[in-house]
Amino acid sequence: MTPQDNSVYLDQSTHYNFEIEPQYLIKESKFLLLSILTFGFYPIWWIYKSWTFFIQKEGSNANPAMRVVFNVFFMLSLLNKIQRFGKQEGYQGRSFPVISYILIIGAGLCSVFPPPFFLINTLSCLFFLPYLRTLNYCLQQSSEIRSYEDTGLSTRQTVLVVIGLVFWILVTIGLLFGK
Template sequence: MLDDKLSIAEQTIEPQYIISLNKFIFLSVITFGLYSIWWNYKAWRFFQEKENTDIMPAIRTIFGIFFLIRLFSKIIDLAKAKNYQKNYSPSLLFIAYLFLILLSYLPEPYGLMSIFALTCFIKPFKALNYAKMNDTGYEVIVQDRFNGRQIFLIVIGSIWWLLILASIVIILSQQNEYISY
């Protein structure tokens, strides 16, 4: 009976698309961390389908500050069940994430250091990819190329970065003008 429930739950899992760590980092940086939030949502959606529960991935993503430790814990537990050899502390990653996010309140350009908050997602990202690739209960598709949505994010993110960098250059050049007088 339990095996029947598990096989039904696993059959309802949508295909899992996996990207490389380099693509994850690039997409997270180019979108100022928004891609990490999308990944957070997709991870919760995966667990919702895998466990056949009524959790709400969007709510858990929006209020991620309350659910991030739990997500990181679920990921490492799943990966360990698939013989993942590496480990991390969900609580320490969460504390580091909070610290790095708080850097966004520093004046520009120092506030941009908060982009390093994405480093807190690297270990869970790798662990979840490992778990997905080492489970035969669902289809895993490794994306070698960027899809249309990702290309759109790259274009919008590039424009956003150019605008911010241009504004920093303008601000710094105006400060230098005032200093020379």
């Protein structure tokens, strides 16, 4: 193998691309838990990690953080990339990126509603599930991508759960006893 070759054959059938960092497969239940406990902020991290993956996969020099900052303009593109990647890897599930995009943006706009209706925003994570499922499947099936499955909560995720629970308790108390 030459220094310019960034790939290693682990066996005759596996060929990893080491320009793509190992991908973390998050379970749907954990995604929902973290999304709801963080009031819908966890999907932003998932979007960032998804953009990072596709930028590495395509060898692009785009900035994933800017894609997240201007998410409203780039999200449909991400959903379409995930869907195309699914077709490429033989995923049989169906998704409708334009409809999902509209529902995600619509649920996000609910955050400006008065209490308690602003909490509808936290349900936007449901519209990411088909794409989470597709991406997880593709990452497992692709012979060029190293992936690993989640096992329990990481330290950062545990901190998020604790902070999220505290905020949910405060919001609940505010809704019940606030004016």
